[in-house]
Amino acid sequence: MKGDAKVKRISTAFIVVLSFCCVFSRAQDYYVAEVSGKPGGTLSVDGMDPRSLNPAFGNDGASLNILKFIVESLLDENEFGFPEHPALCKDWWISEDGCTLSFVIREGLQWSDGQPFTIEDVRWTFEEIYLVAEMTLFGNSTFMSSAGDLPLVEVEGNTISFTWSEPNALAPRTIGLTPILPKHSLEEYVANGTFPSAWNIGETEKVVVMGPFVIEQFHLGDTIVLEKNPYYWRFDSSGFRLPYIDKIFVKVSTSMEQALLRFEAGELDVYNPSAEQFPRVLSMAEEKGWSVLAGQPRPLTEFLMFNFNAPDPVKREWFRNEHFRKAIAYLMDRESILNTIFSGLGASIHGPLSSSSIYYDPKVEEFNYDFSPTRARLELKRGGFDWRSDGTCIDEFGNPVSFQILTCSWNSQWVGIVTVLSDQLSNIGINATTAFMDWDTYVTKAHSGTFDSMTLAEGGAEPGLLTMVYHSRGVRHYWNYHPDYNLSDHITEETYFYPDWQKRIDEILEAQKSVIELEERCQLFSEFQLVMAQHLPIVFTATQLLLYAYDNSIHHGPWKYGSMFELPWRPWDVWRE
Missing domain, CATH: 3.40.190.10 (Periplasmic binding protein-like II)
Structure with a gap:
């Protein structure tokens, strides 16, 4: 009986192996994962309506939440958000000089419409889409080296290489985690100049993916x-x-x-x-x-930003005043916010990186902006502000200090934070009204550059990608857009504000692109955090812990x-x- 059982087990194992071999009998570089689960069933999750299903233009949170189910890239992220595992590639490496990133592409795979996936799709995705500035929502700057050059793309057999003139530390992320697109499905849109509107929410039946x-x-x-x-x-x-x-x-x-x-x-x-x-x-x-x-804590930095280019020149000068911003920081009652709005399940934010980041430097906490109305008044005094006999805060020209704080009505935490802050500001004679709006309107307002102040959140595992947020020419540098951002708006070279500390931030964010060694990158990002905490171009608030159910x-x-x-x-x- 024991012998029979053994034979049965071997036979069963042989059948499984044989079936497995039949599945992979053709020259197909399938990905085999060490997972085991039960097939079937459905899953229901929460979401919002996406704005677009085009990965090059659907960069809002709702669109990204849908795209994560349907698109694939050359590499996979690990659970901490760093590129690590081969995905649509079966092997990858960086040259010794750090200038070339290479991928060996899987063969024999198919798109969701049954058409073959090839290395030509990969080449086309980058050379015709992502490396062309007008073909993506945020341009092509994230693919550039610190010297400002885009990569030379070369294909040899089933290997594709990207080469810059100097090392590019961000290449595994910017190239490796970019969704690959189907040439056969989208080349017509590129040819007729309609690619930005491709795969809008009205033509979901045309979406072809590898996810x-x-x-x-x-x-x-x-x-x-x-x-x-x-x-x-x-x-x-x-x-x-x-x-x-x-x-x-x-x-x-x-x-x-x-x-x-x-x-x-x-x-x-x-x-x-x-x-x-x-x-x-x-x-x-x-x-x-x-x-x-x-x-x-979530890998997010949540903050209140003041528009350095507010259309009203009076407010513009308040917001550019470092003492004014520090006064606001002292009125941000984070302890109360954490205990009430976050129910004790949050953490204070002290700089542009979350404490969960491997690059986080706790020295930023030495720039202590703990709640203190007294210190807030002192900072306002240092900044040239004063008070009338009725308690109204005024600037040096006698203008009463009054501005509007915008936030998204969907985010109850942001609503709570600005409500608490508005009350504290009123206690020292500043009139800060609040306005709540839906997400689409809110994002449009941020991009317009015409607000007084707004709450926002930015972040991620790789701070090198925060260039688009904190660099003066970043496409999400909402609080101080460069005059080149929109030539038809109110921001001009004559009125533009570019302090020395912003110049240093720009230098750091440009230099880090070519720094490969982790220790040196940590040093650069440490200085970045300390400069931000010292000069406080934005007022940091708090974020909640990652919560799952x-x-x-x-x-x-x-x-x-x-x-x-x-x-x-x-x-x-x-x-x-």
């Missing part, structure tokens, strides 16, 4: 239905073509309160609660059968919760019982 899911249905304001890509190129160790999940339902919510109610009712399987909602979710976890987790029937592969924002981080290996 684990494709778009099956799109109901604006309601639900986006994703179904598994029948040509997906990742398999598990038993030979099953991933993903495990058959369909994902992205249910559009108008508020976090609505999303929470849906999660409680079982309409959502996965939810990222706010800090305010977390105690309620945790109290229901056992009864509902949820897994609820709290992690490290999901149904206990949901499982995933062998990865840990890191600094990634939302679940499922790696949708191709998620499965449910």
Whole structure:
């Protein structure tokens, strides 16, 4: 009997191996993952309506949340947001001099419409799209070296190489994590000059991808239905073509309160609660059968920015006044904000990097802006401000200090922060009105450069990419756009404000592009953080911890919760019982 059992086990193993070999019998460089799950089932997650499904132009949060299910790049991120594992490439390396990044592309794969994926798609994606400034929403500067040159792209056999005139430390991220696009599907748009409008939300049936899911249905304001890509190129160790999940339902919510109610009712399987909602979710976890987790601070810097180029020249001078901004920082009652708005599940922000970043320098905390109305008044005095007998704060010319703070109505934490700050400002005679608006209007306002002040959040694992935010010529340098940003607006060379500390920030952000060694990069980013904390071009606020909640029937592969924002981080290996 024992011998028979042994033979049976060997026979079973042989059948599995034989089946596996049959799947991979052709010259196809499939990706085999060391995961094991149960096929079938659906997943429901929260979301918002995307603005575009074109990866080169759909850079808003809602669009990116859909794109993560459907697009793929040459490399995969690890759970901490750094490029690490081969994806559409099967091998990659950097030359000894750090100037050339090379990838060997997988062969025999197919797009979601069944057409072959080739190295020509990769070459075309970069040379015809991402390396051409007008072909992306934010231009091509992120692909440049510190010398300002774009890479030379060369193809030899099934290897594609990108070479700069000097080392490019960001290349594995900027090249490796860029979504690859289908030439056969999109070249017509490029040829007729309509690429920016390609794959808008009205033509989802035309979207062709390499990701684990494709778009099956799109109901604006309601639900986006994703179904598994029948040509997906990742398999598990038993030979099953991933993903495990058959369909994902992205249910559009108008508020976090609505999303929470849906999660409680079982309409959502996965939810990222706010800090305010977390105690309620945790109290229901056992009864509902949820897994609820709290992690490290989000890899976000959240802040209040004042427009150095405000159309009103009087306000413009207030906002450029360093003492004014420091006074606002002293009136940001972070302890109260953390205890009330964040329910104790948050962390103060002291500089442009989150404390969860490997580049974080705790020395920024020495620039202490703990809540102090007294110090706020002293800073205002130093900046030339004073008070009338009725308590109204005025500038040196007698103008009463009054401005508007904008924030997104969907983000209850931002609403709470500006409400608390507005009350504190009124206590020292400053009239700060608040205005709340929907996300699309809010983003449009930020890009216009015509606001007084706004809340915002920026961040990520790689601070080198924050150039577009903190460099004076960055496309998201909202609070002090360069005159070249929009030649038709109110910002001119004569009125532009470019202090020495901003010049030094620019130098650091340009230099780091060519610095490969981690220790040297840490030194540069340390100085960057300290300059920002000292001169405070933006007023840092607070951020919550990473908070997760999901149904206990949901499982995933062998990865840990890191600094990634939302679940499922790696949708191709998620499965449910």
